[in-house]
Each structure stands twice: as C-alpha cells, then as structure tokens.
Amino acid sequence: MLKARTGILLGEHKREMAIRTLGMRARRMGAESVGAYLSVLAQSPDSAEWHDFVNAFTINHTAFFREQHHFEILKKFVRTRSKPISIWCAAASTGEEPYSLAMTLREALPAAQGQCRVWATDIDTQAIARARKGVYTLERVKDIPEELLKKYFLRGTAAKAGLVRVKPILRDMIDFEPLNLLDPRWPVDGKFDAIFCRNTMIYFDRDTQSVLLDRFAPLLKKDGLLFAGHSENFTYLTKRFKLQGQTVYTAVG
Template sequence: MNAPSSWESVAQPSGALEKDLELTAADFARIRELIYQRAGIVLAEHKREMVYSRLAKRLRHHGLTRFSDYLARLERQPQAKEWEAFTNALTTNLTAFFREAHHFPLLAEHVRARPGPVRVWCAAASTGEEPYSIAMTLTEALGSRASQAEVIATDIDTDALARARAGIYPMEQVRKLDEARVKRFFLRGNGRHAGMAKIRPELADRVAFEELNLLAPSWPVSAPFDAIFCRNVMIYFDKTTQARILERFAPLLKPDGLLFAGHSENFSYISEAFRLRGQTVYTKAPR
C-alpha cells in the first residue's frame, strides 16, 4: 500500500508546550473576536488554555514571543496564508467512523427508495471518517446503483481535509467497525505502514473533498441533495449564525431531503425552515 506523498506533512505534532509566551486578556479577547468573524466560532472564556496551546505553535513558527505581535501581523495582512493556519489551529476535529450510529440506517432507508443518482453533502467533514461512513452506507444500500452515489465533503480546516483525502487511519480505529466492512472498504498497511489502514480507491472515488467556510457568502456546492449532514458543528456558532446557515441549507435539499444534526444540537427553536422528524433528524418544513 502506498501512502500519499503528503503523509509526512499532515501528521499531527505532539508534545507538551511550556508557557513561555505572553497571552494577555486583551489578546485572548481579540482572538475570540477574530475567529468569530472568520469562521463563526464562539470561543468560551474557559478555552483560554486551549487557545494558548494551539496558537503557541504558530508564534514559535514565526519566531514571535507575544500574541499581540502575531495578531497584529494577521490584521495587517487580511489575505495572508497564515489566516488559514490560524483557523485550522482553533478548529476542533473530534470524529469517528459511524459516530452517532442511528443516523446511518435512516440514511440507507431513505436512499433505497429513491430513483436516479443520490447526492449527500457532509458539511463538516473533518478528517474524513464521517463522509467515508456515509459513502459506505450508500454503497451498501444502493447495491448495483452505488456508482450513481456522490458524497460532497467540505470543511474549513485545510489540514483536516488533507488527512481526509489521504484516507489513512490507525488500524485500532478501523477495527471497531464490522469485519465485513473492514474487508470491503479498507486496505491493510504493511512495512512502514504497518498498523494503518487506507480507504479503498473505489470508495474514495465517491467522495469529493472541498474547502468551505459555512460563513462564506457563497458555497461551492450545487443543489439538490438527498441529505445534508451538519453534525456537531453548529454547537460552535451562536443562534443567529445557526439560523442563517439553516435558512441557506433549506433550498439545497430536495423537498423530502433529510438534515442530520449532532446529538447535542436542537434546531427546532432556531429556524422555521426545518421540522423534527426523529432523533436529531429533520425534514424541510412546508412553505
């Protein structure tokens, strides 16, 4: 099994960081404001330690010792590539294959009865486990029609997307899946890739990864979709932002399309565009 050439560049760094850099209350307040403007993420007061840990690496990369100098550099260059690294650092990527498993049988049942091509948008793809789980579900549900299935997978975090495109995961993570799925959808690594598994090319070809900021004025996705997965990302937005995004989702779904939310997210009181169908699953409300 050949790993992608980007494998080394997307490995996560490790190791504890000493607090040798200056992060003032004003710096933290400015960081909270900037990430809200850039990505809609609301950082709580108790996230200060996380912010220090993640952004300290960027300061050291640039040879800086004060967060104020780093932030000033960012603000002087609104189009700088560093904004991408800043956003990536403050994005949370907690995910797993078939996380919130009750959604996938519902998706399978939904698409089996649908004629023609099936399209699903995963709006918070992270490192790929969720969109690949969707693709596996579509493949199993559609049988001979699986070649007509397409998953559009987007995320604001370009580092996470690089790992998702590579499709390489620790074997201990993959072993949690049903053995039949592991055999059907993964290749086992050997040699220097021992202990790793890679998504099979035929499954990977059904998933298209793209960078997308849900706050952007336009989205590089085309309607209509049979389902949209936007799970465990809205919790980082305030209710105004959530409502705006939900209103934009509605016209992208087919009339009977499904919207899947995270287990701690409730859209019923945020937008009139959707109505609850089941446990964290919504359909478009009649207009």
C-alpha cells in the same frame, strides 16, 4: 477575529487553551507579541498563516459510524429516493464521516454505483488533506464491521503495518474540498438528498446557527433530510425545518 471569520465561538472555559495556542503561533511566526501576531493576521487575510491559525482552533473529534442510528436511517431513506443520490457532509473533519456515508450508500444501493456522490467539506485544510489520503490506524477503524473493513480497506504491510487505506471504489465517490460555512457563497452545484452537519453548530452562536439553517433549507431536494449532532436542537432556531426523528430534520415548504 476567529468568530468573525469562521463563526467559531470559544467559551470562557477555553480561554487558557486559546492563550497557549496564540502564543505558540506568535513564536512560530517570530512575532514580538500576540498583539503583533494578530496585527499580521489582520493585514493578511488570505495568507497561509490564516489557514494555520484557523486549523489550530478547529476540533476534529470524529469516528467511523458515529451516532450509528443516523446511518440506519440514511440506508432506509436512500432506498426510497430517485437517482442520482447526493449527500453533503458539511463537517468532514479527517474523513471518517464521509467514508461512513459512502459505505452506507454502497451497501444500501449496490446496483446504483456511479449514481451516488458525497461532497465532503471542512474549514480545516489539514483535516481535509488527511481525509483525501484515506489512511487510518487500526485503532481508528476498530468499530467498523469486519465485513466492511475487508470490503473497503486495504491493510498495510511491512513499514505500513498497523495502517489501512480506503479503497478507490470508496474514495472515488467523494469530493473533498475546504470550505468555510461562513463564506458568502458556497460552490454548490445542484441540491442534496441529505445534509450532514453534525456536532458543528454547537461551536456557533444562535444567530450564526439560524443563518446557516436558512441557507441549508433551499439546498435540500424535496423531503430531503438534515442530520444534526446528538447535542444539537434546531427546533426553536428556525421555521425552515421540522424535527422528523432523533436529531433528524426535514425542510418545511
């Protein structure tokens, strides 16, 4: 059910975790068994429990400026592009990546404020809700350069000590939205200079990866870039993209 709905493929090594998670969800729903719980899900594909079920299996391992070389490439790349600049962060998780993208855009193009947008999506509705709030512990932002931390974050005081909040100048650059990449239609308005879909395709089978790559390609502007995760290789999956740098691709044709 999870794979059919989301494309997420759980390996055998996650079998025990899946059993525990299903048991927990079944108990919370008051279902007599896991089988009964799955039957309820099958009969209610648009229910709130479906979202909670999917959220329980998503992985939100992320960090600010993760895979730093991508942001250096992006900074140089956007300086060569005509305005406006539009970037899609297709696996936004709890917001660290899209906020890193927004900081990169502001630092690269200080005179182009208001002409740079980030569309940040994720299938995990709880993660997107956290991303919208833009509140993080000091531990989560420890790798952000102090100059950027002062420039783009507010430090909490009193009861909020130990927390930081993203400033509106950064938050207002980003449109957060829940999205299942397997949805037959994406609410896309226009094309993108770059698409970040990093460390997500590894959870899909090869057929699903190929389908998504074929859907990404026409959404990129001419010479636009697709950024992949460090363990992802799309070279043999599709003819729609060619490798341009370390886990960076450009559309063909």
